[in-house]
């Protein structure tokens with residue numbers, strides 16, 4: 001069978017990419033290590049998300065705060081996927097991170113016209129936590145949030161946004177193929 005996903009899945013809405021770095025709560029399968037299990041792992045993920053998150057120097061206390069915010073964001077999204085109301089502590093935690101990272105827009109001008117750039121008032125730690133919390137809050141408050149699904153492969157629980165009505169897997173080339181191959185062998189076992 002093709003290998004399960006070992007590298008972090010990126011390219012979903014940012015809050016889903018964020019939560020998908022959790023170690024899989026795989027059932028009976030050796031789960032990959034936590035991408036945020038080390039400062040360098042988190043730094044590597046930030047580099048993969050460089051088009052959506054600004055570079056900040058990761059420290060051990062910041063790594064722990066990011067993991068805490070990921071737990072809360074993940075619990076909120078898990079609730080949504082299961083058609084439940086997100087627990088209040090998860091909403092409180094996201095709001096606390098939002099409060100710690102105020103931002104303001106600045107009008108800039110390029111050759112062809114004006115555009116807004118968002119400037120974060122916080123230092124690096126608050127800016128990263130604020131950016132992640134802001135993305136989570138915007139997503140949870142958006143219509144897109146109702147399209148959040150969990151991968152249907154039996155040993156995968158990555159989240160994805162079901163922008164295509166027939167999408168069932170986090171990755172059709174990994175979990176989709178794996179599931180199809182497993183079904184094929186099941187059918188031809190005897």
Ligand SMILES: [Zn+2]
Nearest residue numbers: 151156170175
């Ligand atoms: Zn999957």
